[in-house]
Amino acid sequence: MAYPNTKLYIGGEWSDASGGKTLDVVNPINGEVIGNVAHASRTDLERAVQAVASGFKTWSATSAFERYKVIRRAASLLRDRLEDAARLLTTDEGKPLSESRLEVNSCADLLDWFAEEGRRTYGRVIPSRGVSIQQYAVKDPVGPAVGFTPWNFPMSQIVRKLGPAISAGCSIIIKGPEEAPAAPAVLFQCLHDAGVPAGVVNLVFGTPSEISEFLVPHPVIRKVSFTGSVQVGKHLASLAGLHMKRVTMELGGHAPVIVADDANIDAATTALVAAKFRNGGQVCISPTRFLIQTNVHDEFVDSFVKKTKALKVGDGLADGVQVGPLINERRRAAVESLIEDAVSKGAKIETGGHRIGNSGFFFEPTVLTGVTTEMRAMNEEPFGPVALVKSFSDLGEAIEEAGRLPFGLGSYAWTSSASNARRLAQGVQAGMLSINHIGLGLPETPYGGVRDSGYGYEGGSEALEAYMNTRFITHDAN
Ligand code: NAD
Numbered sequence: 243m244a245y246p247n248t249k250l251y252i253g254g255e256w257s258d259a260s261g262g263k264t265l266d267v268v269n270p271i272n273g274e275v276i277g278n279v280a281h282a283s284r285t286d287l288e289r290a291v292q293a294v295a296s297g298f299k300t301w302s303a304t305s306a307f308e309r310y311k312v313i314r315r316a317a318s319l320l321r322d323r324l325e326d327a328a329r330l331l332t333t334d335e336g337k338p339l340s341e342s343r344l345e346v347n348s349c350a351d352l353l354d355w356f357a358e359e360g361r362r363t364y365g366r367v368i369p370s371r372g373v374s375i376q377q378y379a380v381k382d383p384v385g386p387a388v389g390f391t392p393w394n395f396p397m398s399q400i401v402r403k404l405g406p407a408i409s410a411g412c413s414i415i416i417k418g419p420e421e422a423p424a425a426p427a428v429l430f431q432c433l434h435d436a437g438v439p440a441g442v443v444n445l446v447f448g449t450p451s452e453i454s455e456f457l458v459p460h461p462v463i464r465k466v467s468f469t470g471s472v473q474v475g476k477h478l479a480s481l482a483g484l485h486m487k488r489v490t491m492e493l494g495g496h497a498p499v500i501v502a503d504d505a506n507i508d509a510a511t512t513a514l515v516a517a518k519f520r521n522g523g524q525v526c527i528s529p530t531r532f533l534i535q536t537n538v539h540d541e542f543v544d545s546f547v548k549k550t551k552a553l554k555v556g557d558g559l560a561d562g563v564q565v566g567p568l569i570n571e572r573r574r575a576a577v578e579s580l581i582e583d584a585v586s587k588g589a590k591i592e593t594g595g596h597r598i599g600n601s602g603f604f605f606e607p608t609v610l611t612g613v614t615t616e617m618r619a620m621n622e623e624p625f626g627p628v629a630l631v632k633s634f635s636d637l638g639e640a641i642e643e644a645g646r647l648p649f650g651l652g653s654y655a656w657t658s659s660a661s662n663a664r665r666l667a668q669g670v671q672a673g674m675l676s677i678n679h680i681g682l683g684l685p686e687t688p689y690g691g692v693r694d695s696g697y698g699y700e701g702g703s704e705a706l707e708a709y710m711n712t713r714f715i716t717h718d719a720n
Contacts, residue, residue: 250446270336309409334422356406383711393419407467497653499656500644501533504659505678522626527651584618588614610629637666671693
C-alpha cells in the first residue's frame with residue numbers, strides 16, 4: 243500500500259491546508275521522510291471553529307439513540323479496516339504490528355462502550371420539600387470541545403477524547419499527532435462513512451502552540467482536553483482557566499512497581515517485562531520505578547533481565563518483533579542522557595543501555611540496578627525503554643518512595659498477601675493501581691491521574707461526565 247499523505251478533515255471534508263503548507267512525516271525505523279501532513283493555517287482553524295459550532299447544533303439535537311447507532315457503525319467499520327490502520331500506525335509510530343492491531347481493536351471497543359454509555363446519561367428526580375414542587379437535574383452536552391492528542395497512541399488517545407465527547411452530544415476538533423497522522427485519518431474516514439454529520443468531528447494538524455493559543459481561548463470552545471507532558475499540561479490548564487473552560491488533563495507519570503517478597507516472581511517478571519517495553523516504554527503508565535523487597539531482589543533482577551534480553555527489537559512490520567524504535571532522535575537522546583547520568587552516579591547496567599545501529603531511532607531495552615533518588619531518571623519521566631530497580635526492606639518504605647514524586651498516574655504491585663494488598667491500596671497515591679496483573683485502560687474503567695499527572699478521567703462513565711453539564715430545574719406546579 244502506498245503511504246497516503248494526510249489532509250485536514252473540517253466540516254465533513256478532507257482538504258489541503260489553505261496556503262498548502264505541509265509537515266514531513268518520518269519513518270522511525272530509518273529516519274527517512276515517507277510523506278507529509280497538512281499544516282493548518284489560521285484560516286483553516288477559523289473554518290474548523292465554524293464547523294464545530296454548526297456540528298454541535300446538529301448533533302446535540304440528535305437523539306442519544308441515533309448517535310449510538312452512528313458511533314457503533316463507525317466502530318464496526320474500524321474493525322473492517324483494522325489491517326490497513328494497524329500497518330499505517332506501525333509505519334508512522336514504530337510500535338510492533340501486534341501492538342498496533344491491539345490499539346485499533348481497543349479503539350473500536352472504546353467507541354462501542356462510549357456509544358452504549360451515551361444512552362445512559364441519566365439525570366435524576368430529587369424529592370422536594372413541598373408537594374407541588376418538582377425538582378430535577380438534567381445532563382446536557384457541554385458544547386464544542388477541543389482535544390490535543392500525542393503520538394504515542396496516535397489513534398486511541400483520540401478516541402479517549404472524541405468517543406465520550408460525541409457520545410455525550412458534543413462536537414469536537416482534534417489536534418492530532420503530526421508525527422503519526424495516517425492512522426487517525428483512517429479513524430476519521432470511518433466516522434465519516436458511518437454517517438457522523440459534517441462538523442461534529444474535525445481533525446487538524448500544525449504547530450501545537452499556535453493551535454492551542456487560538457482554540458483554547460476561543461468563545462465557541464467550551465471544553466479542553468489534553469494528553470501530553472506535565473509542563474505543556476500546566477500551561478494549557480492555566481490558559482483554559484483564564485477563559486473558564488472545562489478541562490481534562492492526562493499528563494505524565496513515573497509509575498512505581500512494588501514487589502513484595504511473598505510475590506510470584508516468575509509471573510510478575512513475565513507481566514512486567516511485557517508492560518515495561520510495550521511501545522518502547524513510551525507510555526504514560528509504563529512501569530518505571532521497580533521497588534523490590536530485599537529478599538527477592540536478586541531473583542527478580544535475574545528473571546527480569548533474562549526475559550528482557552530475549553526481546554526481539556526491530557522493524558515493527560517484521561514478524562516476531564516485540565520492540566520497535568523510539569519516535570524520534572529527540573526522544574532517544576533524552577533516554578540516553580538519563581542513562582548516562584544514572585551510570586555516572588553509580589547505577590549498574592544489567593542489560594542494554596545503548597543505541598542500536600546507525601539507522602532509525604532504536605534503543606536497547608535497558609535494566610539499571612543500584613539506582614538512587616539523586617539520579618535524574620528517578621525523578622524525570624524516562625518515557626523510553628528503561629527499567630530502574632531499587633530494593634526496599636519494609637513495605638512502608640516502598641509506599642513512601644512511590645509517593646515521593648509529584649506524579650500520580652499508573653502504579654503496580656505484586657504480593658500474595660491480602661493485608662499487603664490492602665496497605666498498598668490505601669497507601670499508594672496514584673489515580674490507578676493494578677495488583678498482581680496489568681489491568682489498566684479498559685473502556686469501562688476510570689483512566690486518569692492525580693497531583694501533577696492531571697485531573698479528569700478518560701474511561702468509565704466518568705469520561706462522559708467530563709463532556710456534560712448538570713442543570714438543576716425546580717418547578718412549583720401550583
Ligand atoms: P512535548 O512536551 O513536546 O509534547 C507532548 C505533546 O504535547 C505533543 O503531542 C505535542 O504536540 C503537544 N504540545 C506541545 N506543546 C503544545 C502546546 N503549546 N499546545 C498544545 N499541544 C502542545 O513532548 P514530546 O517530546 O512530544 O513527548 C515527550 C514527553 O511528553 C514525555 O516525556 C511525556 O511526559 C509526555 N507525553 C505524555 C504522553 C501521555 O500519554 N501522557 C504522551 C506523549 C508524550
